[in-house]
Amino acid sequence: MAKMKSFQISDALTRGLEETVSVAHNYSGQLRIEALQIKKIDIDFANPRELSIEFADLLNEIDKHDVLYEKKQQEINSLASMVESIKREGVINPVVVYKEGERYKLIAGERRTLASILAKKEDIPAKILDKKPSELKLSMIQWIENIERADLTLWERLKNLEKIVFSYEEEKKEKMAPTALSELLGCVLSHAVKYHAILHADEMIKEAVKEGKIKNLDKAAIIVSIKDEDLRLEALNACVAGATLQDLKNLIVRNKKLEMAKKEKADKLPEGRGRQTTRVNLGTTKNTKAVKFIIDSIITNKGFEVLKGQVDKLNWGDYKSVSGIFQKILKTLETNLNKEQELK
């Protein structure tokens, strides 16, 4: 019998077709990149920004009477290396804008835009969104854009994150857990846990981060994790004074050991000077009458019958013999008490 013919579209072509449709769906309207005239772009002042410089300052020089003159001048200087690279290579990574009427609002890429103006460019590659994205999406875009910037401070990152968390909680009406944060940012959970902890830290620590006294995420996280308020303050001060991460870890470990030792001591009996007292000293006396009084009152008790004969024959003037019989009575008393204990 002839072999049955079967016709299949090849796997490679099937994959190609499926991927094309899926990618088209996922990126619909999102990869629209065009060269935009810079003069059509506006800074979005609704978003918090670190820079104080504005486009107008660059287009018509900074006003010498501007109260921010010094700061603006510094910002321009800080853009110098980017300006050089833009003159050479142009802007490689497009800025992100959204359309508002005939103009465009900048979502990400303020420095690139400013540097392009300084580099005497008239246009800039821009990814154009049709409309203003939701707050959450907006803060995400800014986070992703910023995370690649090497000069971003811990505080700037935290401020971005704060926005993400805020808009997430607004949108979803639920508290944002570290797991959600790690999923959203696409970072490992341990990283997200650290950010999450710092975001919920007390104001003193946040203040230190803001002032740039703590620059490192790990250091900040370790300080935040300290429960004891005094130690936390100590660690904070140590960090501000320049302690390394290892120093901070050591500080915590040392403190823990100290705490443990203290706790052990607290469990034991109170102690005096010198060697520890571990038994009762019944004392010594020359007055054998006193000893006879004690012995007589004990010996009548049950369990001392065996010693009665020895006590009767005792020479009360011989300290050694009296001490000996007293020790025997004490031993017997201990033995009897132990037996009684066992019987119970």
Add this chain to the structure above:
Amino acid sequence: MTKIIVNATHKGGEGKTTNSIILAEYLSSVLKFKTLAIDMDPQANFSGRYLKMEYDPAYKGGKIPPLHPDYDATVDKNWDGTSSIADIFYGKEIIPYPTFIPQLELLPAHSSRLQEAEAVTRNEVVEKVHVQLKKLLNIQQLQDSYDVIIIDTPPSKGPLTIAAVKAASHIIIPAQMEQFSIEGIYGMLQLWKQETYYRGSTDPLELVGILPNKVRNIKIHKQFLESLESMKGVGNYVIPHVIHERAIYTEILVENADPKILFNLPEEHIARYEYETVCKFITKKVFNNG
């Protein structure tokens, strides 16, 4: 907004022109929609259906549109009397031709001029070609004049096809259920994908679907169709009605065909029924879903 439907695939012989003709005639003669047919293919077959195209003396095998019926040599001093869609690349005004269907007008091809536009290579010029048709179709007066525009494209992925895709609101990919044709679908989906990236949500390029065309009752056609329909994501874009290989679809294209229009066949005629089902599906998708 006027709906702009383009039939496109860079493989030849898939039925772009036939589908453009039948769809244009369904919309204009059955539904009485004010329809504009645009022929972007230098082969000028879509144009030839409605106009007695003339051979271009300057260009071997090329066609040029005949004199426009409204042309009056004594009045129109600044017009040579012909008009073609290729004129948009030369900054000239365009004047649609009437056809034997009252509701249907045509902007015919001009072989050599379209070829020239297709052959541009300099980047700036290519970009100009790409947006030129969109600019024309965005003109308010034109939008007001038509309910729907049908564009036929050349079998290529060159500037003319791209210009048509950029101008369109809807795209149909006619394809036979055969190896090279499926590869052609892949190429067209790439083009659709690129354009989709670019478009905003306010003016998307809707993929009406892949139209299984010239289907015969043979194993390869049936199995390829099944494969295509079962592909993830792609399956949703296979039009759920097929067009079979039938003599009638080519017979109606002959000059003295009777009837000339498929929809003048009796309603129960299998070919009319089959194509009308497809046309209804397309119309519903284009006009009901935005």
